[in-house]
Amino acid sequence: LLFAYGASVDEVAWAEARRSVGIFRQPNHLRRSATTMSEAQNDQPAATSASAGRYTQMTFWTRLRRHPTTNVAVLYTLLFGTCLIVSLLFPASLHFLEAGNLNVLAQQVPVIAILAVGAGMLMIAGEFDLSVAGVYTLAPYLMAMALNKWGLPLLPALALAILVGLAVGLINGLVTIRLGVPSFIATLGMMFFLRGIVRFVSISSVTGQPDQISLNPGETFANLVSGRILGGIQAQLFWLAVFALLAGLILNRHVLGNHIFAAGGDREAARKSGIAVDRVKVVTFMICSVYAVIAGVIQATRINTITPAQTLTGLELQAIASAVIGGVYLFGGRGTVLGMVLGAALIVTVENVLILMRFPGEYMPAFIGALVILSVIINTSFGSRISRPRGSL
Amino acid sequence: MTPQPTAADPAEDRAGNRYARRSLADRFRAHPAGNVAIVLIVAFAGCVLAGLLWPDDFRFLTQANMTQLMRAIPTIGIISLGVGLLMIAGEYDLSVGAVFGLSSYMMVYVYLAGAPLPLAILVAFVTGAAAGFLNGWITLRFGIPSFITTLGTLFILRSGGRVISGNKPLSFFPPEWFQSLLTGKLFGTLQAQFLWFLALAVIAYLVLNRHWLGNHFFAVGGNQNAANSVGINVKRAKMAAFVLCSLFASAAGILSVTRVNSGTTESQALMELEAVAICVMGGLALTGGRGSIIGVVIGACMLHLVGDVILMAQLPGFYLDLFIGVIIVFGVSMNQLAKKKY
Numbered sequence: 001l002l003f004a005y006g007a008s009v010d011e012v013a014w015a016e017a018r019r020s021v022g023i024f025r026q027p028n029h030l031r032r033s034a035t036t037m038s039e040a041q042n043d044q045p046a047a048t049s050a051s052a053g054r055y056t057q058m059t060f061w062t063r064l065r066r067h068p069t070t071n072v073a074v075l076y077t078l079l080f081g082t083c084l085i086v087s088l089l090f091p092a093s094l095h096f097l098e099a100g101n102l103n104v105l106a107q108q109v110p111v112i113a114i115l116a117v118g119a120g121m122l123m124i125a126g127e128f129d130l131s132v133a134g135v136y137t138l139a140p141y142l143m144a145m146a147l148n149k150w151g152l153p154l155l156p157a158l159a160l161a162i163l164v165g166l167a168v169g170l171i172n173g174l175v176t177i178r179l180g181v182p183s184f185i186a187t188l189g190m191m192f193f194l195r196g197i198v199r200f201v202s203i204s205s206v207t208g209q210p211d212q213i214s215l216n217p218g219e220t221f222a223n224l225v226s227g228r229i230l231g232g233i234q235a236q237l238f239w240l241a242v243f244a245l246l247a248g249l250i251l252n253r254h255v256l257g258n259h260i261f262a263a264g265g266d267r268e269a270a271r272k273s274g275i276a277v278d279r280v281k282v283v284t285f286m287i288c289s290v291y292a293v294i295a296g297v298i299q300a301t302r303i304n305t306i307t308p309a310q311t312l313t314g315l316e317l318q319a320i321a322s323a324v325i326g327g328v329y330l331f332g333g334r335g336t337v338l339g340m341v342l343g344a345a346l347i348v349t350v351e352n353v354l355i356l357m358r359f360p361g362e363y364m365p366a367f368i369g370a371l372v373i374l375s376v377i378i379n380t381s382f383g384s385r386i387s388r389p390r391g392s393l
Numbered sequence: 394m395t396p397q398p399t400a401a402d403p404a405e406d407r408a409g410n411r412y413a414r415r416s417l418a419d420r421f422r423a424h425p426a427g428n429v430a431i432v433l434i435v436a437f438a439g440c441v442l443a444g445l446l447w448p449d450d451f452r453f454l455t456q457a458n459m460t461q462l463m464r465a466i467p468t469i470g471i472i473s474l475g476v477g478l479l480m481i482a483g484e485y486d487l488s489v490g491a492v493f494g495l496s497s498y499m500m501v502y503v504y505l506a507g508a509p510l511p512l513a514i515l516v517a518f519v520t521g522a523a524a525g526f527l528n529g530w531i532t533l534r535f536g537i538p539s540f541i542t543t544l545g546t547l548f549i550l551r552s553g554g555r556v557i558s559g560n561k562p563l564s565f566f567p568p569e570w571f572q573s574l575l576t577g578k579l580f581g582t583l584q585a586q587f588l589w590f591l592a593l594a595v596i597a598y599l600v601l602n603r604h605w606l607g608n609h610f611f612a613v614g615g616n617q618n619a620a621n622s623v624g625i626n627v628k629r630a631k632m633a634a635f636v637l638c639s640l641f642a643s644a645a646g647i648l649s650v651t652r653v654n655s656g657t658t659e660s661q662a663l664m665e666l667e668a669v670a671i672c673v674m675g676g677l678a679l680t681g682g683r684g685s686i687i688g689v690v691i692g693a694c695m696l697h698l699v700g701d702v703i704l705m706a707q708l709p710g711f712y713l714d715l716f717i718g719v720i721i722v723f724g725v726s727m728n729q730l731a732k733k734k735y
Contacts, residue, residue, distance in 0.1 A: 179726040182679055184540060186722055188666060193718030200715075317544060330541060362555035369548025376545075377535045 069339040071378060072326045076342045076349075083353055095356055103234065105352055107226070110240035111299045112318055113344035117247045118291025119316070120323030120340035124251070125284040126264035126332025127176060127183035131168065133315035134194025135289050136296035139164040141201060141306045143297065144215040154217055161293050168194070169289030173282030183285075191316065202308045212307040215300045226302035236298055240341070243294060248337040250287075260284055264332025292319075314365075321368050322347055325375045347371070426676045426688030428727060433695050440702060451705060459582055462701055467590035468649045470693035472664065473671040474597045475641025477689040480672050481601070482634035483614035483681025484539040488528060489642040490664035491550035494657065496520040497646030498558055501565040501656030510571060517643050524550060525639030529632040539635075547665065562657040565650055575651045586648055591690075593644060598686040600637070610634055614681025670717050671696055673724040696720075 087096035095101055115132055122129050139161035146157035168190065175186040204211035217225075229235045251257035259280040262270035271277050300306045326343030328335030350371075351364055424430075444453035452458055472489050479486050500517035504510060528546055532539045566572075577585045601607035609630035612620035621627050650656045673679065674695055675688030696717070703712045 175722055175726075179722070181722060181725045185669075185673070185679055185725050188669070189718040189720075189722035189725075191718065192666070192670075192714045192721065196712065196715035196718065317548075320544075324541070330538060360556065362552045362560070364552065365548040366552035366556075369545040369552075372548075373531060373537075373542060373545035376537045376541050377531075 069327050069336045069342065071375070072339050072342045072346060076346050079346065079349060079353075083349070094353075096353065101352065101356065105349065106234040106237050107302060108352075109345045109348045110236035111295045112315075112322060112348055113240050113341045114243050114291050114295040114298070115315060115319040116322035116326070116340045116344040117244055117337055118288040118295075119319035120326065120328045120335055120337070121247055121251065121260065121291075122284050122288040123320070123323050123328045123330070124264045124332060124335045125260045125281050126267065127281060127285065128187060128320065129172060129285065129288045129292075130184065130187040130316045130320075131172060131190035131194055132288065132292040132319055133310065134191055134198065135165055135168050135292040136299075136315060137306060137308065137310040138168075138194055138198050138201075139293040140215060140296045140300035141198060141213060141308075143217075144213045144300070144306060145201065147216060148213065154221055157217075158297070161297055162290060165290040165293035166286050169286030170282065172289065173285035176285070177278045177281055198308050210308040212305045214305050216304070217301060222301055225298055236302070239294075239298060243291065244337050244341050247287075247291075251337060256280065256283065261333055264334075266333070318344075318347060318368070321372045324372055324379065327375075327379060329379055330376055424676075424685070426685050426691055429674050429676060429688065429691050429695060429724075433691050433698070436695070436698055436702075440698065453701075453705060456582055458701065458705070460584060462697055463582075463584040463587040464652065465700075466693050466697045467584075467586040468645050469664065469667055469671065469696070470590050470690065471593050471645035471648065472642050473668040473675075473689050473693050474594060474686065475638035476665075476668040477672045477675065477677055477684060477686065478597060478601060478610065478641075479634045479638040480669075480677050480679070481614050481681060481684045482610040482631055483617065484532065484631060484634065485543060485669070486525075486528060486635065486638045487540060487543040487665045487669075488524065488547040488550055489638065489668060491547050491554065492521055492524045492639045492642040493646040493649070493664065495524070495550050495554040495557075495646075496643040497650035498554060498563070498656045500647060501563045501650060502557075504565065504567070505563060510567060514647060517647050518640060521639040521643030521646075522636050525636035526632070528639070529635030532635070533628045533631060543665075558657065562655045565654055565656050567651060572651060575648055586652065589648060593641065594686055594690050597641075597689075601686055606630065606633055611682055614678075614683075616682070667696065667717065670721045670724075673721055676724075679725060 083094070083096045087094040091097070115136065119129055119132060142164055143157045143161040146152040146160050147154065152160070172183070172187050172190055175181055175189075176183040179186075181189075199210045202210040202213065223229070223235070225235055225239065227235050229238055249257075251260065259270070259275045259277075262273070262275055263277045263280045267277055296306075322343035323335065323340045324330060324343070325346055326335070326339030326341070328340060347368060350367060354364055354367070440451075440453045443451045448454070472493060476486055476489060496517040499520045500513045503516045504513035508516070524546065528539065528543050531537070531546075532542045573585070575585060575589065579585065579588070601610065609620070609625050612623070612625055613627050613630045617627055620630075671692035672684070672689055673692075675684070675690070675692030677684030677688060699716050700713050703716070
């Protein structure tokens with residue numbers, strides 16, 4: 001399982017590393033000309049390229065050091081490596097490397113990671129979504145109701161869940177764009193709103209109190225989503241790979257991704273170069289909500305129940321924290337899918353190790369909080385350094 | 394509470410000059426808290442009317458209900474005063490709930506350890522000031538958005554509080570005079586806490602409108618660069634706002650812990666967001682530079698009035714969540730419209 005886990009992450013890692021040439025995403029034609037330009041300069045003395053503009057060839061190490069994902073990748077490798085070594089040396093005191101524990105990781109990381117990828121894409125577009133925990137709960141809840149109470153077949157029920165995500169994302173986007181409300185406030189409102197809706201739909205006719213519901217999507221679906229597929233890989237990991245790759249393709253290989261980076265980087269410049277910034281942002285809001293639905297359905301399928309209290313556990317903050325730790329620039333315009341996934345993996349692994357070491361659970365939020373502030377400080381100072389004009393350019 | 398300069402020449406009036414003398418109704422509507430004040434008056438009048446018409450079904454005018462309202466409003470109201478001051482200076486504080494819990498717990502802890510009461514109160518305020526200073530320092534030193542800084546310190550302080558308290562509440566029985574000074578009754582119904590809330594609101598008003606610091610808050614929140622170029626020390630003003638905000642949260646903590654006689658670091662979940670909602674309802678601009686203390690007071694009353702009505706009409710509690718959600722979005726869009734108009 002460890003190898004399976006490593007492989008699927010590494011696959012994404014290599015694909016990402018190959019793909020990301022520059023730190024700034026440019027339209028494809030610019031990127032291509034930048035490459036040719038830098039190739040032409042390859043045989044110039046190193047001094048020239050060091051003082052030259054941002055499109056010139058940097059040395060491999062400079063590029064690596066400045067890549068937004070590097071920090072979190074190094075951090076995660078260190079953490080994972082330390083855990084491995086410690087649990088190999090003292091298998092009795094740290095049960096990290098046991099099949100059961102790695103299984104837990106493989107089941108928990110993808111859920112947070114998929115949430116983080118959605119929230120992170122939206123952050124690249126320069127907006128926040130604080131309502132993901134609401135969608136994450138409401139959509140599977142309605143799906144379970146459709147299956148249990150209204151007798152819908154599986155696929156329409158699933159479609160209903162996705163529709164909920166699309167609708168919430170659309171409303172978030174329209175409120176933010178049309179009414180000019182900052183997204184952090186618009187989605188804060190949506191967060192409260194969805195918490196109310198979840199409590200409303202979950203009121204049991206027997207007790208009159210909000211009640212949990214069980215999700216019984218059938219054996220095939222359950223196995224496909226949270227069982228073992230493709231010869232023993234935890235299915236969640238497979239779905240994480242799928243959705244992370246999809247997000248990576250959208251961001252780096254599709255015109256929408258270019259527009260997302262542009263809208264988040266410099267809204268006015270993007271608008272003036274003919275990008276429909278508003279539409280791009282609304283679409284990204286919808287993607288973010290749908291990713292939250294997917295994460296919610298995956299989690300609900302594994303644990304079989306959905307409780308209304310899920311809306312209160314601070315998932316939206318974990319998603320944002322993962323993205324920020326993964327190097328997504330807080331003011332938009334910069335970030336990688338791999339970073340978001342690694343950021344989520346980091347948070348979940350730290351939580352896991354703290355639990356294994358029998359730390360009181362109280363330390364966990366403090367750790368997340370400190371990590372968020374630290375990574376934002378690092379990312380922000382880093383961002384201001386590279387966006388400052390250098391040399392003649 | 395922006396003073397309205399009056400035009401010397403009435404001819405400018407007809408020309409639509411912005412400094413022209415406006416009618417009282419116009420000025421009322423232009424005031425940031427004007428809209429919500431009207432809504433509150435109408436809602437309150439409606440409640441009183443309903444309470445008079447159906448005294449048995451809608452027990453709004455009973456003494457128990459009034460007492461309940463006056464007990465519930467001050468805690469979140471005082472927190473909102475601080476959050477409002479900070480919001481006018483252009484920053485957010487999402488850690489107030491944690492500061493509220495931590496500083497009140499520290500007070501009880503020190504008091505039970507044998508320290509005299511004034512020292513315990515001082516400890517609560519020092520805890521608050523330290524938290525505010527930490528928020529301000531991180532935000533201003535590294536130039537990161539305060540909403541992220543205080544999100545981080547919310548987590549840190551909350552779990553720090555849990556570690557200190559071991560998740561166990563401490564019972565707090567202060568001397569009789571202190572208890573009645575903070576939470577007693579005046580004339581049967583009037584709650585001392587509510588008077589404290591009003592007193593603190595007056596202090597906040599004086600800071601904001603009668604002291605140079607308030608001027609600086611408005612300037613810094615309205616246009617940071619302009620404030621800087623007229624010689625305002627932007628960082629000092631913002632730091633003062635951060636510290637003030639946390640001090641108000643500590644004050645709310647002291648009041649609350651004295652009322653319930655038990656100190657815990659667990660604050661009511663999402664208090665910080667309710668405070669933001671109250672400020673937005675009260676007509677404070679999210680982007681800073683616009684707002685009034687009376688707006689915050691009205692917003693706090695409004696939120697609890699609605700909560701009260703929902704309770705009394707025996708509607709399920711989720712309606713309050715729905716209401717908060719809708720009001721945040723609706724309030725902000727109204728403010729945006731108002732800003733465009735005036």
